[in-house]
Amino acid sequence: PFIDLEYMVYMFKYDSVHGRFNGDVHTKDGKLFINNKPIVVFSERDPANIAWGSVGADYIVESTGVFTTTDKASAHLKGGAKKVIISAPSADAPMFVCGVNLDAYDSKYTVISNASCTTNCLAPLAKVINDKFGIVEGLMTTVHATTATQKTVDGPSNKDWRGARAVNNNIIPSSTGAAKA
Numbered sequence: 001p002f003i004d005l006e007y008m009v010y011m012f013k014y015d016s017v018h019g020r021f022n023g024d025v026h027t028k029d030g031k032l033f034i035n036n037k038p039i040v041v042f043s044e045r046d047p048a049n050i051a052w053g054s055v056g057a058d059y060i061v062e063s064t065g066v067f068t069t070t071d072k073a074s075a076h077l078k079g080g081a082k083k084v085i086i087s088a089p090s091a092d093a094p095m096f097v098c099g100v101n102l103d104a105y106d107s108k109y110t111v112i113s114n115a116s117c118t119t120n121c122l123a124p125l126a127k128v129i130n131d132k133f134g135i136v137e138g139l140m141t142t143v144h145a146t147t148a149t150q151k152t153v154d155g156p157s158n159k160d161w162r163g164a165r166a167v168n169n170n171i172i173p174s175s176t177g178a179a180k181a
Contacts, residue, residue: 009027047079048078059084067086068093074110089113093113097123146167152166
């Protein structure tokens with residue numbers, strides 16, 4: 001929600017990983033068009049101001065990484081959304097992982113979390129092992145791909161000296177919420 005529409009076109013056309021998009025991407029009347037299919041785009045920092053109901057969007061995937069609590073993600077409901085799925089771990093939203101605990105899902109929930117990418121990799125395997133043999137305790141290591149919040153060159157950080165190192169030349173220890181889920 002924080003990106004200019006013209007910049008969205010540019011980012012979609014030219015991707016450093018996937019290469020150049022082999023299709024048509026343009027804007028018209030405030031909408032993004034991909035291969036002549038219109039996509040309504042909202043540019044709002046506050047999810048409460050996004051009129052989801054006006055475009056028939058019932059389910060919202062909250063993937064900004066900013067609104068990860070039930071209270072913050074619930075702002076989408078004010079605009080007409082019926083359900084919100086947070087694509088990150090949440091401090092207070094119920095967390096569900098496919099193949100692990102979906103049976104605990106209740107339709108009364110309006111905001112849920114799909115946990116973390118690490119949890120989604122580890123939890124299904126851990127469930128199978130636990131169900132078959134049992135797990136008393138465990139230790140896991142994850143090697144994560146570069147993320148948008150990491151530094152591409154060394155830079156100062158008073159909070160995390162190791163995290164201030166250039167990510168592509170270093171294996172940088174970090175914490176994960178995977179064990180909590």
